[in-house]
Amino acid sequence: MSKAAVEEFFQRLSDADPEPKGELDYTNPYTLLVAVALSAQATDVGVNKATKKLFQIVETPQDMLDLGEEALIGHIKTIGLYRGKAKNVMAAAKILVEKHNGVVPNDQDALEELPGVGRKTANVVRNIAWGEHTMAVDTHIFRLGNRTGMANGKNVLAVEKGLLKKIPSRFMTHAHHWLILHGRYICKARKPRCGDCIVNDLCNFKDKTPAEA
Numbered sequence: 001m002s003k004a005a006v007e008e009f010f011q012r013l014s015d016a017d018p019e020p021k022g023e024l025d026y027t028n029p030y031t032l033l034v035a036v037a038l039s040a041q042a043t044d045v046g047v048n049k050a051t052k053k054l055f056q057i058v059e060t061p062q063d064m065l066d067l068g069e070e071a072l073i074g075h076i077k078t079i080g081l082y083r084g085k086a087k088n089v090m091a092a093a094k095i096l097v098e099k100h101n102g103v104v105p106n107d108q109d110a111l112e113e114l115p116g117v118g119r120k121t122a123n124v125v126r127n128i129a130w131g132e133h134t135m136a137v138d139t140h141i142f143r144l145g146n147r148t149g150m151a152n153g154k155n156v157l158a159v160e161k162g163l164l165k166k167i168p169s170r171f172m173t174h175a176h177h178w179l180i181l182h183g184r185y186i187c188k189a190r191k192p193r194c195g196d197c198i199v200n201d202l203c204n205f206k207d208k209t210p211a212e213a
Contacts, residue, residue: 004164006150008202009076014178019104019194023044029125029129033092033104033111034058037089037117038089040085041078050076061097061102064090065094068090069086069090070178072089089116104129123136123137125197147192147203148202149203149204195210
């Protein structure tokens with residue numbers, strides 16, 4: 001996809017949704033970190049249901065430590081892999097308290113050192129919490145990067161680097177959300193809604209589908 005096409009691609013997404021928002025509920029950078037970590041292999045809707053009461057009593061890493069692992073499990077047991085996630089959340093809270101004075105650091109390496117926090121989660125948190133120009137490549141964005149021809153790559157890191165290189169800086173604050181939402185609701189994996197897509201003519205996907213009836 002050419003530089004001009006990428007520019008037009010994001011301009012259209014921006015015009016359609018100037019202030020896109022993520023679909024996970026949170027109250028501050030810490031609860032955002034927890035929510036994103038819990039969302040691995042789970043739906044945002046499911047995570048939001050599990051954290052609704054949790055985030056009424058937990059706002060800081062120390063709150064989480066005070067709550068305890070078993071009580072945390074009681075809140076998140078409807079989420080897949082909840083036991084492993086609970087252990088990671090508690091271990092991460094301990095590190096945040098001991099090494100970072102209970103504050104979530106705006107630092108990629110420091111975030112990735114936390115149990116249960118990989119590159120994608122760290123990128124999401126830094127983008128949403130602080131507006132950093134990061135690109136968290138999930139299954140939707142990986143698909144879009146390759147399908148549209150904007151950033152071809154055999155792995156998520158290659159697609160991430162390709163998108164960071166291609167997307168104009170002025171769109172980077174919201175680019176992550178635009179791509180995720182577009183992949184979730186329009187450029188779906190099995191039945192992409194190409195006929196309803198506002199960037200259809202810019203996309204290099206060969207097997208485009210007609211508009212839904």
